[in-house]
Amino acid sequence: MDGRGEDVNSKHRFSMSGEKKVLAVANYDELSRVAAEKFVFHANTMVQRKGFFTAALSGGSTPNGLYMRLASDPYRGQVPWQKVHLFWGDERCVPPDHPDSNYHTACELLLKKVTIPEENIHRIHAEQEDRNRAAAEYEQMLRIFFRLGAEGYPCFDLILLGMGEDGHTASLFPGASVLEETRRLVVASYIEKRGDYRLTLTVPVLNHAANVIFLISGESKATVLRKVLEGKRHPQCLPSQLV
Numbered sequence: 001m002d003g004r005g006e007d008v009n010s011k012h013r014f015s016m017s018g019e020k021k022v023l024a025v026a027n028y029d030e031l032s033r034v035a036a037e038k039f040v041f042h043a044n045t046m047v048q049r050k051g052f053f054t055a056a057l058s059g060g061s062t063p064n065g066l067y068m069r070l071a072s073d074p075y076r077g078q079v080p081w082q083k084v085h086l087f088w089g090d091e092r093c094v095p096p097d098h099p100d101s102n103y104h105t106a107c108e109l110l111l112k113k114v115t116i117p118e119e120n121i122h123r124i125h126a127e128q129e130d131r132n133r134a135a136a137e138y139e140q141m142l143r144i145f146f147r148l149g150a151e152g153y154p155c156f157d158l159i160l161l162g163m164g165e166d167g168h169t170a171s172l173f174p175g176a177s178v179l180e181e182t183r184r185l186v187v188a189s190y191i192e193k194r195g196d197y198r199l200t201l202t203v204p205v206l207n208h209a210a211n212v213i214f215l216i217s218g219e220s221k222a223t224v225l226r227k228v229l230e231g232k233r234h235p236q237c238l239p240s241q242l243v
Contacts, residue, residue: 032065171198
C-alpha cells in the first residue's frame with residue numbers, strides 16, 4: 001500500500017508530510033483496517049480544517065473490505081458523513097445498478113449503511129450512450145464543485161486507487177492515449193484488451209490530490225508492484241508509475 005502525503009510507522013500514525021511511503025501489512029483484513037483508519041483520519045482532519053472532506057473512490061474488489069469496515073462500528077461513527085463528499089476515480093459504462101458498476105459496489109457495501117446525504121454522492125453517469133458527453137458532464141461538475149472555472153485541476157483531499165496485474169490504475173491502462181492527456185479532467189477511454197469503454201479521471205487530476213492511497217493485495221500483483229516501485233520508469237507499460 002503506497003500513500004502520498006502520509007507517514008505511517010508501526011503504530012499507524014499519520015501525517016501530512018507530502019512524502020511517499022509504502023506500508024506492507026500481514027493480510028487483507030489488516031490492509032482494510034489500516035485503510036479505514038487512514039480514511040477516518042483524513043476525513044476528520046479536513047473537516048476540522050475547512051469544513052468538508054472530498055474523496056474519490058476506487059473500483060475493483062480490493063477496496064471492498066475498506067468499504068465494509070467504514071460501514072460498521074467503530075469506523076462508521078468516527079466519520080463526519082454529513083460533511084463528506086464522495087466521487088469516483090473511474091467507472092465502467094454500465095447502469096448504476098449493474099454488478100460491474102463501481103458505484104453499485106460502493107453503494108451496496110457502504111453508502112446504504114451510513115448517513116451521507118444523497119447530494120454528497122457524486123457518481124459518474126457512465127451509463128449514457130454518449131460516453132464523451134458523460135465524461136464532459138462529470139468534468140463540468142468537478143469544475144463547478146471545486147470552483148475551477150475553465151482551467152486548473154481539482155484538489156481532492158483523498159484519492160483511493162488500486163492496481164491491476166498489468167500495472168494499470170483507475171482506468172489508465174498500458175498504451176492508452178489517455179495517459180498523455182493533460183487538459184481534460186475526465187476521459188472516455190476504450191480498453192482494447194477488455195473490449196469496453198471506461199470513464200476515468202486523468203493523470204493530472206490524480207497527481208493534484210492532497211493524498212493518494214494505493215490499495216494493493218495479492219501475490220499475483222507482487223511482481224508488477226516491485227517493477228512499479230523499483231524498476232525502470234516506463235509509464236506507458238506501467239501506468240501506476242505516473243502517480
